[in-house]
Amino acid sequence: xxxxxxxxxxxxxxxxxxxxxxxxxxxxxxxxxxxxxxxxxxxxxxxxxxxxxxxxxxxxxxxxxxxxxxxxxxxxxxxxxxxxxxxxxxxxxxxxxxxxxxxxxxxxxxxxxxxxxxxxxxxxxxxxxxxxxxxxxxxxxxxxxxxxxxxxxxxxxxxxxxxxxxxxxxxxxxxxxxxxxxxxxxxxxxxxxxxxxxxxxxxxxxxxxxxxxxxxxxxxxxxxxxxxxxxxxxxxxxxxxxxxxxxxxxxxxxxxxxxxxxxxxxxxxxxxxxxxxxxxxxxxxxxxxxxxxxxxxxxxxxxxxxxxxxxxxxxxxxxxxxxxxxx
Ligand code: GLU
Numbered sequence: 001x002x003x004x005x006x007x008x009x010x011x012x013x014x015x016x017x018x019x020x021x022x023x024x025x026x027x028x029x030x031x032x033x034x035x036x037x038x039x040x041x042x043x044x045x046x047x048x049x050x051x052x053x054x055x056x057x058x059x060x061x062x063x064x065x066x067x068x069x070x071x072x073x074x075x076x077x078x079x080x081x082x083x084x085x086x087x088x089x090x091x092x093x094x095x096x097x098x099x100x101x102x103x104x105x106x107x108x109x110x111x112x113x114x115x116x117x118x119x120x121x122x123x124x125x126x127x128x129x130x131x132x133x134x135x136x137x138x139x140x141x142x143x144x145x146x147x148x149x150x151x152x153x154x155x156x157x158x159x160x161x162x163x164x165x166x167x168x169x170x171x172x173x174x175x176x177x178x179x180x181x182x183x184x185x186x187x188x189x190x191x192x193x194x195x196x197x198x199x200x201x202x203x204x205x206x207x208x209x210x211x212x213x214x215x216x217x218x219x220x221x222x223x224x225x226x227x228x229x230x231x232x233x234x235x236x237x238x239x240x241x242x243x244x245x246x247x248x249x250x251x252x253x254x255x256x257x258x259x260x261x262x263x264x265x266x267x268x269x270x271x272x273x274x275x276x277x278x279x280x281x282x283x284x285x286x287x288x289x290x291x292x293x294x295x296x297x298x299x300x301x302x303x304x305x306x307x308x309x310x311x312x313x314x315x316x317x318x319x320x321x322x323x324x325x326x327x
Pocket of ligand 1: 066068100118169197261262263264
């Protein structure tokens with residue numbers, strides 16, 4: 001079995017990258033021109049540890065829009081702004097087998113099902129506090145900066161395209177307004193949602209963001225706190241049950257780790273107290289998950305016994321083995 005010193009782990013990732021590069025099934029998202037421009041060959045696997053090591057492969061610094069992966073982090077900010085009890089009056093935490101963009105609310109409570117489907121994400125974004133639209137945007141950008149460790153920006157063409165074509169999201173927002181789940185600033189909440197989806201990141205950034213969640217909210221590189229530690233469990237539970245579109249159940253069953261994917265081809269995976277994993281490859285399967293990303297995560301989870309419910313010690317001892325190659 002693998003001895004896991006840092007050089008060997010890098011070699012393992014390089015091999016994994018090589019093995020999966022030849023997978024060319026799937027399709028690049030094309031609902032807006034900015035996403036359709038993605039190169040199907042782009043591919044990167046990055047891992048960041050809670051003690052600040054970062055391993056990268058392939059196109060680790062290729063920028064792309066974060067899309068739905070942003071929902072995880074905005075949920076954290078909304079929880080900080082309002083607390084768990086109030087948050088739960090506006091957004092549920094129930095998985096749904098429906099597609100991410102389904103226009104369905106819980107029949108009894110009228111809440112959107114969870115913060116990872118679009119309706120729930122828009123309701124979550126509408127909760128972000130601030131004195132003005134600019135203030136709310138700046139608070140959100142600052143939150144992302146803390147997770148990533150450097151300044152970030154919104155890609156204006158993607159934002160404009162999302163806004164121009166986002167009528168389905170607009171319909172959901174109006175439906176939620178009708179039921180009193182969001183307030184009257186509907187277009188502003190939608191703008192903020194489209195802006196959060198259009199933030200530019202690279203695969204390395206995503207690994208550090210995932211490692212920040214793994215590290216109970218402290219960025220392992222800058223040591224800055226990105227989110228209050230008491231909301232990590234909220235975020236990771238929702239990622240675990242709802243993070244992978246309508247593949248979430250199978251993902252939890254097979255891979256067994258909290259994760260979130262986005263339509264631009266990113267996936268983040270959190271191994272609590274150990275590592276954050278990120279994969280970027282824009283070729284998507286019919287449910288909207290990166291084809292190579294899912295396969296790579298299956299391979300890593302199995303190789304290191306990372307499934308949370310696996311009886312072996314793999315999950316707990318991964319970092320130990322990485323730092324102490326002789327064990
Ligand atoms: N901006 C996208 C939408 O709301 C998010 C897509 C995604 O990554 O799932 O339709």
